[in-house]
Amino acid sequence: MAGASGIGGRGDHHFDRRNLDWYIDRAVQALVFLGGISAIVFIIGIFVFITKEGMGFLLETVDFQEFFTSPYWYPSDEDAPEYGILALIAGTASVTGLAMVVAIPFSLGAAIFIAEFADGRLREWLKILVELLAAIPSVVWGFVGLTIMNPLIIDLFDVPVGLNVLNAGIILGLMAAPIMTSIAEDALKAVPDRYREAAEALGATRWQVIFRTVLPAAKNGLLGAVLLGVGRGFGETMAVLMATGHAVNLPTSVFDSVRALTATIAAELGETAVGSDHYQALFTIGIFLFLITFLINLTADLIVRGIRKS
Amino acid sequence: MVTEIPPAPSLPKGGEAPLKLEIRDLSIGYGGRTVLGGVNLGIHEHEIFGIIGPANAGKTSFLKSINRMDMFDPDMRVEGDILFNGRDVRQWRNVYALRSRIGVVFPLPVGLPMSIYDNVALSPRLKGVREKAELDVIVERCLTRAALWDEVKDRLHSLGSLLSGGQQQRLTIARALSQEPELLMLDEFSIAVDPVTTMRIEDVLKELKQEMTIILVTNLVQQARRLADRTAFFLEGACVEIADTEDLFTGRTRDSRTRDYVEGRFG
Numbered sequence: 001m002a003g004a005s006g007i008g009g010r011g012d013h014h015f016d017r018r019n020l021d022w023y024i025d026r027a028v029q030a031l032v033f034l035g036g037i038s039a040i041v042f043i044i045g046i047f048v049f050i051t052k053e054g055m056g057f058l059l060e061t062v063d064f065q066e067f068f069t070s071p072y073w074y075p076s077d078e079d080a081p082e083y084g085i086l087a088l089i090a091g092t093a094s095v096t097g098l099a100m101v102v103a104i105p106f107s108l109g110a111a112i113f114i115a116e117f118a119d120g121r122l123r124e125w126l127k128i129l130v131e132l133l134a135a136i137p138s139v140v141w142g143f144v145g146l147t148i149m150n151p152l153i154i155d156l157f158d159v160p161v162g163l164n165v166l167n168a169g170i171i172l173g174l175m176a177a178p179i180m181t182s183i184a185e186d187a188l189k190a191v192p193d194r195y196r197e198a199a200e201a202l203g204a205t206r207w208q209v210i211f212r213t214v215l216p217a218a219k220n221g222l223l224g225a226v227l228l229g230v231g232r233g234f235g236e237t238m239a240v241l242m243a244t245g246h247a248v249n250l251p252t253s254v255f256d257s258v259r260a261l262t263a264t265i266a267a268e269l270g271e272t273a274v275g276s277d278h279y280q281a282l283f284t285i286g287i288f289l290f291l292i293t294f295l296i297n298l299t300a301d302l303i304v305r306g307i308r309k310s
Numbered sequence: 311m312v313t314e315i316p317p318a319p320s321l322p323k324g325g326e327a328p329l330k331l332e333i334r335d336l337s338i339g340y341g342g343r344t345v346l347g348g349v350n351l352g353i354h355e356h357e358i359f360g361i362i363g364p365a366n367a368g369k370t371s372f373l374k375s376i377n378r379m380d381m382f383d384p385d386m387r388v389e390g391d392i393l394f395n396g397r398d399v400r401q402w403r404n405v406y407a408l409r410s411r412i413g414v415v416f417p418l419p420v421g422l423p424m425s426i427y428d429n430v431a432l433s434p435r436l437k438g439v440r441e442k443a444e445l446d447v448i449v450e451r452c453l454t455r456a457a458l459w460d461e462v463k464d465r466l467h468s469l470g471s472l473l474s475g476g477q478q479q480r481l482t483i484a485r486a487l488s489q490e491p492e493l494l495m496l497d498e499f500s501i502a503v504d505p506v507t508t509m510r511i512e513d514v515l516k517e518l519k520q521e522m523t524i525i526l527v528t529n530l531v532q533q534a535r536r537l538a539d540r541t542a543f544f545l546e547g548a549c550v551e552i553a554d555t556e557d558l559f560t561g562r563t564r565d566s567r568t569r570d571y572v573e574g575r576f577g
Contacts, residue, residue: 119384198420198482201377202433202489203410212432217423 050290054283061277067284073248073259075268075278083281085288087248091165091258094251095240096233098169103177103229108222110177111184116210127185134178138239145171145243159255163245166254171243172236176229183228183304187221188214220303227300235293237262261285327354329396330493330523331376336390338371340383345371349390349549351542358515358524360538360555362531362571367544369527370417373495376525377412378405394493410437413486413522417498419478421470422485426453426462429470429481433489448488455518456484457510476507483511487518494518495525500533512537531572535559543568 058064062083070084114126149171150162157166191214199213215222237260245257246267265282272279329352336349346368353359361369371386373379378399380386392399394408402408410433422429430449431439439445449466453459458480462473470481479499486494496515500508515524515537528534534541535555542552543565551558551568563569570576 194416194418194420195422197379197382198414198416198422198485199432200379200382201409201412201414201416202436202485203406203408204432204436205406208436212436213422213424 047290050283050286054280054285054287057277057280058284058287061280067281071248071250073264075272075281081277083277085261085285087250088259088261088264088285090250091244091248092234092240092260092262094165094254094258095168095172095244095260096230098165098254099172099176099233100226100229102170102173103180104226106173107177107180107184107225107229110181111188111225112210114181115185115188116206116214127182130178130181130185134182136175138175138236139242141171141175142239142242145239149243153255157255161245161255161257163243164255164257165244165251167245168240168243168258168260169254171239172233175236175239176232179232180225180229183225184218184222187218187225187304190221191217224300224304227296227303231293231296231300234289234296235262236260237266241266261289265289327356329353330355330357330394331525332391332393332396334391334393336372336375336388336392338368338375338380338389339387340385341387344547346544346547351549351552353523353525355523356519356521357539358519358526358537360534360541361525361527361544362529362534362541363544363550364571364576365529366546368547369544370497372544373414373497373525373527375399376493376495377409377414378402381405410489411492413489413491413494415479415482415486415494415496415499417501419475419482419502421473421478421481423469423471425467426470426473426481427466430484430488433485452484452487453481455487455514456480457514458484475502476504479503480507480511483514491522493523493525495527497527498529500528500530508533531574543571545571 058067067083067085068089069086070082071087071090072082072084073087074082110126110130114123114130118126145167146163149167153159153162153164153167195213195217196209199209204212240260241263244260244263246259246263247257248259249256251258265285268278269282272282331353333349333351336346337344338346345366349372361372363369374383374386375388376392376394376399380388388400394412399408422432424432427449430452431445434445434448439448450459450463453462458477461477462481470478473481479502483499499511503511512533515526518524526534526537535558538555540552541555541558543550543558545567551563551565553563553568557563558568558572561569563572
């Protein structure tokens with residue numbers, strides 16, 4: 001009946017009002033927009049902040065070459081403080097590297113089992129368990145490193161200190177494994193069943209199906225999972241602080257104590273004078289970490305997105 | 311090897327070649343629901359055996375039970391005897407060896423996410439063929455026989471999954487041929503293939519018959535007429551009739567439903 005007077009005609013005036021629904025719609029749109037934009041704003045804000053705090057130091061006090069290539073980190077020496085982060089980079093890299101050696105077989109194995117072999121209830125329970133493992137706070141892992149791994153390593157390998165690359169690498173590997181498992185499992189599940197059926201019909205065994213068909217088809221997602229694990233390793237602070245021994249040292253074996261970039265910031269920032277060289281040096285480490293984790297995560301994201309598209 | 315042929319709805323004329331596959335009292339169900347029951351039939355060596363029938367007649371389940379693909383479906387229940395070369399397929403201790411002797415072509419082409427060459431070389435490699443020269447020969451032979459060689463010989467190392475639908479289906483057939491199967495099962499292979507390619511594949515199948523036994527499940531009644539020596543009509547979970555294809559299409563059917571279906575009055 002309303003249309004009888006024609007679209008836009010006088011009869012439609014009565015309906016053309018901005019009612020409550022219209023305003024709610026507008027308000028929700030604005031809120032969602034703010035929420036979405038805020039993530040970007042905050043990231044840029046953080047980057048600007050740490051850059052501002054650290055840049056003065058990088059540009060004026062110390063040259064890049066010394067900062068990145070000197071293994072001497074003695075920021076609180078009153079006469080001649082030294083700011084070289086090579087040992088810290090080596091600490092983070094060695095711990096992360098070992099963590100990946102631990103985490104890749106664990107997470108890949110778990111993902112293959114959950115995606116390809118477990119079914120029904122077992123599969124659901126395992127997935128829940130993996131997600132629970134991913135939610136364990138890092139300080140708890142650090143506690144495990146300090147109180148369980150430390151004496152264990154001293155006993156097993158007959159070394160004086162159990163807080164070292166080995167300890168932190170294992171702890172970090174176990175920490176990173178659940179999230180890597182989760183993502184790797186998603187990647188395996190994204191491989192269409194018709195590939196498996198086709199390979200099975202050829203007479204391939206379960207293992208041959210997985211090794212020759214499923215894993216190659218999922219390789220991008222698996223690589224993304226590993227990179228996210230690496231990103232996690234670089235960024236992890238508390239567990240690494242507790243398990244590495246926190247000694248500035250270029251490691252020559254897994255039994256050497258080291259110090260990580262992140263742990264250095266966490267341990268020292270509270271004791272520095274705002275604006276001092278030491279303070280700014282810590283922020284410079286922050287910039288470096290930010291860039292590295294950003295790059296790793298971006299690469300991982302692009303790789304994972306790549307498989308979704310194809 | 312085979313002692314007796316069970317009473318099938320229609321006995322094949324002659325019984326010239328030995329039986330490649332013999333089905334006795336086959337019944338297939340999912341959970342409590344039976345999708346196919348009371349199937350008795352024998353398929354001879356070097357025969358193209360057609361299976362026609364509307365959707366949900368149990369045709370695909372039938373094929374799955376033969377190469378033991380039911381193992382991956384915990385709900386699927388298979389009863390009765392499925393004798394492949396006179397031995398029940400469920401007595402094979404190495405099911406992978408059984409599957410490697412049976413080629414399958416699925417309704418939708420499956421180009422595995424690897425190169426064209428690797429797709430065809432996969433099965434020989436699984437069997438332990440390592441020599442590049444030997445693999446080259448197999449790949450060329452199988453692609454040629456699947457009528458695909460000329461189109462892909464210059465890009466054997468590009469991705470198989472990037473080929474067109476019709477090409478992928480011929481790739482799938484080439485892959486199945488690389489198994490050197492004794493039995494080739496095609497499940498509505500022409501669904502995603504254009505008519506010209508379909509005719510080319512059909513010509514290939516007529517030649518392959520010299521070397522292997524072929525089961526052709528098809529939703530195209532005329533395709534069965536063109537290719538099959540004998541044809542079975544499946545309807546609503548039962549094998550209604552098995553007859554020489556010529557008889558089936560010239561009105562000499564035992565069951566009026568078969569004639570109605572063949573003549574396009576339903577389904």
